[in-house]
Amino acid sequence: MKLTGILEKREKLPDFDDYADNYESLVKDNIKASGFHPCYFDEHKIRTLVSDFGTTPRDKTVRFLNFGCGIGKSARYIYKYLPQSETISVDISKESIERAKKRNKDIPNVTYQHFNHVSELKYDQPFDIIFAANVFHHVPDELRLPILEHLRTLLSPDGYLYIFEHNPFNPLTKAAFNTCEFDQGCKMIPARDMCENIRKAGFKKIDTNYIVFFPKPLSVFIPYERYLNWLPIGAQYYIKAN
Numbered sequence: 001m002k003l004t005g006i007l008e009k010r011e012k013l014p015d016f017d018d019y020a021d022n023y024e025s026l027v028k029d030n031i032k033a034s035g036f037h038p039c040y041f042d043e044h045k046i047r048t049l050v051s052d053f054g055t056t057p058r059d060k061t062v063r064f065l066n067f068g069c070g071i072g073k074s075a076r077y078i079y080k081y082l083p084q085s086e087t088i089s090v091d092i093s094k095e096s097i098e099r100a101k102k103r104n105k106d107i108p109n110v111t112y113q114h115f116n117h118v119s120e121l122k123y124d125q126p127f128d129i130i131f132a133a134n135v136f137h138h139v140p141d142e143l144r145l146p147i148l149e150h151l152r153t154l155l156s157p158d159g160y161l162y163i164f165e166h167n168p169f170n171p172l173t174k175a176a177f178n179t180c181e182f183d184q185g186c187k188m189i190p191a192r193d194m195c196e197n198i199r200k201a202g203f204k205k206i207d208t209n210y211i212v213f214f215p216k217p218l219s220v221f222i223p224y225e226r227y228l229n230w231l232p233i234g235a236q237y238y239i240k241a242n
């Protein structure tokens with residue numbers, strides 16, 4: 001698809017340049033019912049990813065691509081749980097990238113990059129981890145497959161793609177999504193549809209896990225959440241693929 005066509009499509013979807021300043025407060029309002037601060041979910045995703053990826057020797061660099069990094073809310077957790085990571089954080093929103101840079105001045109080993117089209121993302125070395133959190137429901141349908149195909153070319157043969165998305169079958173997620181200003185015009189993606197696209201993009205090993213089952217008042221049960229990752233009612237899911 002030509003760049004003009006892509007930009008026209010994007011005009012109909014929320015432009016995150018308009019939300020860079022108030023993104024954090026909008027998310028905070030939107031997930032009030034969970035009882036958690038939004039940072040809890042940012043940290044939870046990275047903790048989950050790192051525990052799933054497994055331990056890596058401290059002296060081995062882990063090349064990490066944060067695709068659709070937004071205002072950089074995950075950066076400090078990537079560094080906290082994977083201090084040996086070398087991260088490239090990319091987004092199509094220039095304003096969000098500027099915010100991310102300012103916000104994470106104290107976080108080492110992160111490079112930020114704005115791009116317009118995924119084909120601009122070219123690197124000398126492959127990534128061990130490619131992470132996209134709540135990005136794909138903002139990507140027009142017909143661009144998802146080409147993006148996934150390109151991301152696959154950036155992944156090391158033994159690396160993993162991790163895609164986190166909202167689970168449309170969780171009623172609380174659905175309610176929060178429907179009232180979220182920057183999700184207007186978007187549709188949540190059922191895990192099986194996301195898996196299908198990932199499979200079409202050429203990934204072979206594809207695994208879905210559900211996360212976030214308990215609100216803050218029930219947080220004593222959170223350590224048991226990992227036994228429920230097969231249950232398709234978690235507020236979010238993640239797909240691991242290679």
Ligand SMILES: C[S@@+](CC[C@H](N)C(=O)[O-])C[C@H]1O[C@@H](n2cnc3c(N)ncnc32)[C@H](O)[C@@H]1O
Pocket residue numbers: 016067068069070071072073074090091092093096132133134135138139
């Ligand atoms: C809901 S925000 C999530 C940001 C971040 N991943 C996080 O968890 O805080 C969605 C992000 O996806 C980005 N985005 C939308 N379409 C994109 C695309 N085609 N390629 C890369 N990023 C995109 C937006 O600019 C926005 O920053």
